[in-house]
Amino acid sequence: MSDPRNVIVFAVGDARYAFEIRWIREVVTLGFVTTVPSAPPALCGVCNLHGHIVPVIDVTAIVPGAEPASGTARQGDGALLIDVSGSTLAIRLEKIDRVASYEYDSGYLLDGASRILLLEPTTVYRVAAEQIALVGNSEELASGPRAESL
C-alpha cells in the first residue's frame, strides 16, 4: 500500500508543487527572461541557458484552479530543468521548499495534514503545448491570405 516518492517541492506564489527528482535534470538560476508577445500565460518567456534557448513555464497557468503567480519571471528566479517530449523546459519557481520523500496518493503527496500536487512532466508539456497551439492557430486563421480591398 505504501508508495513513497522522492520529490523536489517548490513554491510559486503561496502554492506548493512537486516533481519527482528523477525528472529533474538541473536546478538553475534564470538569466534574463525574454517575453514572447502573444504567448499564453503558461509560457513566461524564453531564456538562454548555456547557449540553448529554453522555454520558461509557469505551472500556475497550467494547474487548473491554481492561484496565478504574483510576479512575472525575472532574472535570478530559480527554475527546474526538465527534459520532456524532446524539449527542455525551465519550470519557474520562487522558492525550493525541500527535497523529501512523501507517500503518494492519487495525484497528491501526503505531507501530514496538507497535500502537495505532484506534477507529471508530460502533462505539463501537453497543457503548455495545447495553450500555445490554441493561440497559434487562432492567429493563423485570423491572418490567412486575404482579398485586398481597394
Add this chain to the structure above:
Amino acid sequence: MSATIDFDAEELSLLRQLFSGEANDALDTVTRLCLDGGANRPSHEAFGEMLRVTHAIKGAGGTVGLLAVVDAVHQLESNLLQLRDGRPAWNSGIRDAIVDICDGIRELVERGANAVELPVGLATMLRTLTTEQPAPVAPLETDPASAPILPLDAPRSHLRVAPERIDTVMSNAAELLFDRTRIERRTQLLRTVARDIARIRQQLRSALDDAAPHGGPAAYSPLAALEAELAGQATLLSQTSAALIDETEALRRTIGELQKSLTAMRMDTAQSLFSYSARALRALRRATGAAVELVTRGETTEFDKTVAEALHDPIVQLLRNVVSHGVDTAAARVALGKPAHVTITMTARQDAGFLVLSISDDGAGVDTKTLRERLVQTDRWTASRAAVASEDEVLRSLFVTPVSVKDDATAFAGHGIGLDSVRQSIARLGGEVSIASSVGRGTTFTLRLPLSTAVGTAMLFKVAGQVYAIPSVFVGQSLTANPADDMIAVRHEQLPVLSLEQLLGSTKPTGMRPAMEVTYAGRSVVCTVDKIVGLREIVIKQLDPLLAPLTLYAGATISGSGKVQLILDPAQLVRRGHARSATPHPVHDSQSAPMLAAGRALVVDDSRAIREAMTSMLSREGWIVDVAEDGARALQNTAQHRYDLLVTDLEMPNLDGWGLIGALRADPKRAGIAVIIITSRAHAENRRRARDLQVRALVPKPITRRKLLEALASPNLHGNER
C-alpha cells in the same frame, strides 16, 4: 635576400601554414586582376595592387624561410613592374602566362620547405615573360574561362573555394531552415484540422444514430450516405496529413544533413587558431618584454571557421590580460620553485557538441582577498556583499566591469579591462566563459562554445523594451511612419503600415515613428518600431518545437549580454500588415460579416477549373452563377442578363479583364455592376488601375472560399450596395 629563422620547429610550421594562406590569397588577387579586364591591360591601380600583394608575400616568405617562393615572387614582381611601364605591351599570352606562373607559385607554396629550387618550367616562364613574347593563346581574344589554365595532366587534390561562396550557401541553408519551420507549422495546422473533422464526423455519426428509430432505416437515408462519404474523405485527409508529417520529417533530416556537410566544409582545426594566438603572443612579448611561452594541446580539434574567426579578438584580449596581469616576477617564481618564464597553455577539445577552449597560465593568479577590498573601495560592491561572496563570484566580477582603470596605481591596474568584451563576444556565439584562479599557481579561462553556428545579418530594433531581429535580406529602407495611418506612400506605392508597437507591445502610439520596410515574396509592409538599432551579424538559433505554433517567430539569437532576442518571420509581418489593411478588425469573422446580398453573378476566366471552383463557391452563398471563358463572351452575357456581380480574371484571350470592365463601365445600363478581380498579378500597378475602374476588390490567386467571402464582405463593396 637573406632569411633569418628565429622560430622553433613548431612555431615555424604554424607560421608557414599561415603564410601559405596569405600567399594563396595574394596569388588569387593577381590572377583575378589579370583576368578581370579580359584582353585589356590591367589598370594602373590594378598593377599597383598586384605589386603591393606580391611584395608583401615576398617579405613574409623570407621570414618563414621559403626561399624558392621568395625567388619566384621576386621575379614575378620585377616582371609586373616592367609590364606596368609598358615593356613589353600587354597581351593575352602574357596574361595567361602570369596566371600559369601564379599556379606554379601556388604549388611551390604547397611544397613548402621541400622546394629548394624553382622548377625548370616555372623558372623559364618567369625568365621569358617579358623578354621573349610567349605565343598568344589565340589569334583573337577568346573567353578567358575557356583557355585551360592548368595542364590537364596535373589534377589537383583539392578544390579551393572562396570562403564567401560557402557563406552564401550557408545562408541559403539558413533560409531553408526558416522555410522548413513554416512548412512544419502548416502541416501541424492541417493535422489539427484533420482531427477536428474526424471529431465532427464522429458527432454527426452519433447524431444520426440517435435520430434513427432502433438504428434501422437511418443507415439508408441520404444523410447517412453523406456521412459515410465524409468519413472516407476524413480518413483520406488524416492519412494525407500524416504522410505530409512524415515527408516534412524527411525534409528536416535532409536539411540537417545539408547543414552538417556544409559545416564540415567550413571546419577548421584548432591549429590555425593556435598559430594566430602564437603570433599575437609574439607581438605582445615584443611589446612588453614579458617572458612568456605558449604550449598548445588539441591541435586536431575541429570547429567552424566562423567560430575560429570570432575567437580571434577574445583570445587576444585574454592573452593581453595574462601578459599584463598574470605574469609574476622571475624572483617570485624561482622562490616558488617555478621555471623563470611563464607558460601559457592553450587546450582545445570537444565536449558534447561544444568546443571547450582553455587558456591557463602558471603565473601569479588573482588575489581574491585584495580583489574583494578593491571592489568595496571602488564602490562596486557593499562591504557586506564582499564579505559573503564566494571566491567564484569575486572572480566573476572581473567580467562585469574593469575593477580598476589604467591610471589606478595598484596591483590591479587594468585587471579585467577587455574581459567584459570577451564575455560579450562569447555570449553572442552562444557560449560561456569562466575563470578559475589560485594565488601563486595561475589563472585558467575556460571558453565553452558551440562547434558551429548559423550566422546571418539581421536588422535589429527595439519595441517595448525588448530587442527583436528580422533577417536583413527582407528589410528595405528605413523611414518614418505614423502607426495610426493605414497606408503610407513609398516610392509611388501605397504600403500598409503595421504597428509592431501594437503587435509586440500592445500599445499603439501615434505620431511619426521610426519604421522600416519589410518585403517578402514581392509584397511589402512598413513596420513602425520604438527604435531601430541597426544591422548586426547574428547567430541564428532554433526555437524549441513547443513554440512552433507561434508563427510570428522564426527563431532567436543571443545578444552580447546573453539575452534571447526573437527573430520575426518577415512572411508573417507582410501577411499581417496586408490582412490588417484589408479589414479594419484584427480578428475578422467572415461568417458573421455583412455580406453582399446574393443575386446573379457572372464568372469570367479562361480556366475551366477556376470557373467551376468559383461557381461552386458562389452557389453555396446563394448566388445564381453564369460563366464565360473570356471578356468577349462575357459582354454577350451582360447584354442578355442583368448581373449584380462580375468576378473576372485579367489575362484572357479575345477581350481581357481590363477591356471587359472598361466596356461595362462605359455603358450606363451596365456600369453599376460590382466587380471583383481575381488575378495572379496583384501588384501595385494593377491595384491602381483597378481602383480607377471602381473595382471593389482584387483577390490574389490562388482563390480560396475564405478570400472570396472576404471580397464579398469587403466594407467597400458592402458600402456601395447601400
